[in-house]
Amino acid sequence: MSKFVLVTGATGFIGAHIVDTLLARGIRVRGATRSLEKADLMIQARPQFSHLLEFVRIGDFETQTPEGLEAAVQGVDGIIHTASPFTYDTKNNEKELVIPAINGVVAILDAARKTSSVKRVVITSSFASVLDVNRKGPPYFTYTGADWNPLTYEESIDPATSAVVAYRGSKKYAELTAWNYIKEHTPGFDLVALCPPMTFGPVVHPVENVERLNESNAMLWKIARGADPLPVSRVPFWIDVRDLAVAHVNALLLEGAGGRRYTPAAPERFSYGIAAQIIANGFPNLSDKVTQEDQILDQSYGLDGETAASELDFDYHSFEETVKDLIAQAVSLNTV
Template sequence: MESSGKGKTVLVTGGSGFVAAHILNSFLSRGYNVKTTVRSDSSAEKIKKSHAKYLSQISFAIVPDVATPGGHDEAVKGVDGVIHTASPFQMKVENNERDLLDPAIKGTMSVLTSIQNHAPNVKRVIITSSFASIIDMNKNPRPGYTYTENDWNPVTYEEAASSSASGEIAYLASKTLAERAAWDFVAKNKPNFQLATICPPMVYGPAFHTISSLEHLNTSSADIYRLMNGSEKAVPKTQYYAFCDVRDVGEAHVRAYETHESAGQRYFCTAGGYTYQQVCDIIREDFPEKKALVPEGEAGDPVDRYKVDNSKIKKELGMTFKDLKTCIDDQVREFIEIEKRAKA
């Protein structure tokens, strides 16, 4: 792997996101210049605030709508590589096609087409995909099975676009179909760049982007905060039995970018399995001042469920992963600090 990105410029799409902020940090801390797309000047200002010590290395491109054909033409010019992370992560939407499927699939196609047409120097593209593109929810919790990068979610566009499909199914499909479209694009067009994809499951841990309010957290942060703010009276049923610390997801992207052997590979970026019960147990034990607000549930783990295999990303990218306790403790500490500031 290269030791420094000094003098190199990468484009990170959607830089104001929870995961993207850590991807930015992973590249900036290695000396890369980072151009990032944002929807507005206000988003750019937030990134400047959260990454203040790297201001000389950051530049911005305004892309109001990620799915617009040609919308990334200017953004990709003059960069050496592209990290495409901009894609909606939400489960409650009004229209599956408009709010989830189109932005994910068309956004990916827009970025790749712009690179092919306007960025001849780009040799490596990393796409933030998801465990959503691996898991088959029709078989959940699938006891005795182990998921790897070889698995693909079998969901179809027609299933996800149906008016009867849930937002959750549409989200899973959006990530699956966007990643498939990317691989198809490379196979069909044989562009000047090589592709790798990173597939994280539920992503937790402390934010690097600026959190202005605990009322408006990103989806995965809100998923943890609800377990400690008194809003959940019982331990929720775990939907996806795999997690990764957001800091490790950021690290995985830069390692995939710098590792020549990652070309043409997809990586399941996970620390291992988890349940909401385990999260609640950690918060109750490590933060006694929050104990009364955290649902107690039942000790142990009664659900026989699938396992996950992260051996490929550990072997090929040299990844090590933070455990659940470290991840949750650091995230909860951050929430408590924000609560204190809000009261001050």
């Protein structure tokens, strides 16, 4: 269906993998970014695809009408919208997390509605918009794409709340805004939302040095450097970034995915204790540093990653492969 695709957040961890998955299928890509410097690095790193890859500069989503979006959507058949702030290092959660996440969705959908070419928009939501932190097993239950985080908007923007809670609110209210937008405006495109949990794996976006790894991978590197005690994961679910990229591209291309909300997640559960074991066994030079700690793996509830895999036609990496591939790359980034 789509032969020319706009990817927002294209210089980010997940976005850059989506760019590569599209390019590998011969699909023309326009990336959107606030930084043309990062755009140049993306293009320079892919000389074989210079005829298929271009970038446009867009404004920060902290402003209500970020510049450049109308130019960004011109002529594309599909949009994969991954751009959204993902950091827990904030001073003002509402300004830095919640507002830009929502503004970004509205701005991209408004721009898409003004063209006739866009047929589908895929948005990267998060398991954070699905998870109810107060719901506990037993009895055992399984989250699916039908579940929503019950957090209120007021709770997410409360200045007393943590960045973790505000991030959950940013993802919930940005995604909800997108579904409501479709109901209200019935535009000429449909929507697919992907709600992945923690995403790990090797990076293909510009990263200056290992200290600048994205939020989720930075946790694994922290363990490799000897975090003591180990961090405790809030949920036992994860996905490899390469699998998530294929899920996004297939969500854009497969006719039947329109209007669907998926929770792509690997079948294997993870803990940072398991990650520590994989790092210690796989990297003898790091094994003295890595803290070994048995962490309880929460088995009291599940997350349906099967529906996404079967309907969007992709397989899951093992946690061991994902951790080893990221740490091998992080070690090389660390010594350069």
